[in-house]
Amino acid sequence: MFAFWIAAASVSAAAGWLMLRSARLASARAVGEDPSLVVHRRQLAEIEDLAARGLLPEGEMRAARAEAGRRLLAVADAAPAPSAVPGGRRSVLAIAVVAPILAIGLYVVVGAPGAADRPFRQRLAEWRQADPATLNPPQMAALIRSIVAERPNDPEGYRNLALAEMASGNAMAASGALRRAVALAPKRADLWAALGETFMAEGEGEIGVDARAAFTEALRLDPGSLSARYFLARADIADGKVAQGLDGWRALAASLPADDPSRLALTGEIAAVAKAGGLPRAQPAPAAIRGMVEGLASRLEASPDDPEGWVRLVRAWSVLGETQKRDAALAKARALYKDKPDIMNALDEAAR
């Protein structure tokens, strides 16, 4: 703060000095002849110069010279400019003193006195120092991103980054990180399976082409990969190949230890699908996706000025069938953007 006022005072002093100095120079300047005379005289000289170089025909030259001469005479004969009035030193001094004072007043109204700079590098350093438990997921993601940048050949770093990105609701960044991870360690089935899950989160739960390719690769590398087996079978069911998918799930359930809670959950799911003949409509979303949406919600809680984020959140709750949460998010976003018709439209669209 102290440094700020010293800097502000120096800037003000420099401005005052500039004014006083050029005022002094100007008053010391000799009053020369009218500069228009100089211009008109030069014009005459130029006409003669052009004629001398043969670029102006004789007749044209004579007419132009006569006319330029008449203009020169007219200016010379015109009433001399009113003579300069001396003085004004006190006004200049007063302005040099008052201007900075006014500027400080104006700055206090429109500026943010005392607000420190927050360059990203400095904030990163603070997060590095901080206890990781106090960081929220986006901060954690930013921190890991900076660590990964220092060790770009470590697949484990990218995997951690992907976890943090998922937790902060950014599935696309998570899949980006995992794509780098599998490029570094193409033999690791767990990374491929995780990549498939992030692709799925990006598609808001749907197992698209990219997700399926990733799961298939995971299964090829590790035929026992639980996640790959589970989601590939689920994709089959979603595609209408219910019997084939259920067979996959049954085999998977059979391979799990009897006391494993996920075996219980899976058996429940198998029963529900078998009864409905397909995936039930309000299928509870996989935990990964829920986590991502919760992350997005908490990020928006922390920094709400993100219209795209709100639209995504409303759409996600809507897809997951969470009408109450959807309406709460929608109400908050509508209050934020009530003056922005295009965002309001996008929100309503997403809620449908």
Added chain:
Amino acid sequence: MIVEIGAFALALALVLSLAQVGLGFAGARRPMLAGAGEGASVGVFLGVALAFAALVAAFAGSDFSVANVAANSHTAKPMLYKIAGAWGSHEGSMLLWCLILTGFGATVAVWGKGLPPSLKSRVLGVQGLLGVLFLAYTVFASNPLARLANAPIEGRSLNPLLQDPALAFHPPFLYLGYVGFSVVFSFGVAALIEGRVDAAWARWVRPWTLAAWSFLTVGIALGSFWAYYELGWGGWWFWDPVENASFMPWLIGAALLHSAIVTEKRGALSGWTVFLALAAFTFSMLGAFLVRSGVLTSVHAFAVDPTRGVLLLSILGVSAGAAFALFAWRAPALAPGGVFAPASRESLIVLNNILLTAATATVLLGTLFPLIREAIGGETVSVGPPYFNLTFAPLMALAMLALPFGPLTAWKRGDIVASADRLKLAAAVAALAGATVFGVMSPRKALASAGIALGVWLIAGVAAEIAERTRAFRAPWPEVRRRLTGLPRGAWGMTLAHAGLGVFILGACFETTWKVESAQALSLGGQLRLGAFELTLKDVRTVDGPNYLAERGEISVTRDGKAVCTPRPERRFYTAGRQSTSEVALCNLGFSQIYVVLGERRATAAGQPAWLVRSYFNPWVQLIYLGPLMMTLGGLLSLSDRRLRFAVGKKA
């Protein structure tokens, strides 16, 4: 602290520009106050420069506690676009506008030593007044250095369409042009206050007009080039209201460049020249209003904000209204200049001015009509190329028909028949070119053939003019050489600019008439025919950019089995804003280009992935950019003419 020092410097600049106004007007007769006014105008510029530097530093360091940085930057953005982001938003670009406005004021203060003290002081006063209006608007209604109490963790990033080298440099050049006209405006108002507009005034104004017009030419050309390769539609001019907004000051500036010569050489047309001097910056301000108020939707329109629009409209109304009221009051008293015959260079320049102004009026009407129609409750209409082809094009064609006569006709009383005689050969060449194109290429495109003839006519006319000036083919070679080297730079500048116009016309006619287009969904190995070329999609791979993911296609272009080039178009997905853009690939073949766009991935019926590949063969398209480049160089060459040096009195 840097950000807050910038904010303080901006506040100080606003206060100092108020002082500049008072000192400038009071200093017309008091040298000491005038001197202080000059110091103040330099101080204003340094203050704004400090604020701008602080904003750039905040962008470069991703300081998200600055609201503008949080809204327009992102840590993953490449450094060039972090810095260019400083003028990528409404607030930042307003600060750039102010920087250039006050920079021009400071330039007048420092370099205007050859100006009469009272004129200079008043020019600085008027320039200060414009500074007050725009700085106050920036500080109170679009503060680029406003802070956020809780800095977000990541920024919202810049619109990916704007993350492009041409667009990083387009605004600074455009604003150097737009705002350069503010000096001309200030000179006009100051001269009206003084009641003296003569040959000397015209000479003082000309360098500023030349500089502003040259920068505006570069700015518009860069913008058009950006639209050509970034939007991926293959077009380079859309008569979009925002393009028109930059084109109108350019047309008026071109008219002013010519009429100022008449005032300078003959003392005539002084009232009209002042009128154009006021009009050029008025159109600049109109452009700023159209782009920033949200009255139009466009790729470049900034966020919709009616309050800002009202404020900008008020600035436009106050400054232009006062200036034109002053004009109406003082212009009748201006001394009339030299007389001239109907057949003279002056008359031809008057014709040029009438046509350019009429052309500007048609552009203005085409731009504002849909807005007015919508405002009074009518349905939305859009005014497109057919309107401009029917109104703007014929007017400009007339101007270009008359153009080569100008430099060949004498001042005061000329001989049009003699000029026509000197242009016989040029006319024959142009007619031959037009007829050849008409007969050989496509007899149905008569208008385009006429356009080609017009372009050739301009270039051949320029050649005839040089031949005439140097007596080429008539005098012995040593004399021709002496004359060639003796020609002032201003003359070469004019020649280059006129030839550039011809080059542009050739490119525009060729490109629009004989462009070939072809599009098809291709799987890997798929082929597409484009005129004489065969395009094969060899490969598509995913590429990780700094802040985007891209699919990059590799396409081999062959002609009769021979490899021509390998364009690599991309389809990018910017993760921060979840927006995709297409990155066009261009192959240069002489002046022509092959233009390839990779579309979204889709699946064929067989389940194979396929991409929509769109391609264009744009014949002679590079002339469209070479022409304006020549015009700019012509302007700068004229500017370097020693006759226009600022310190006129130093060396006669």
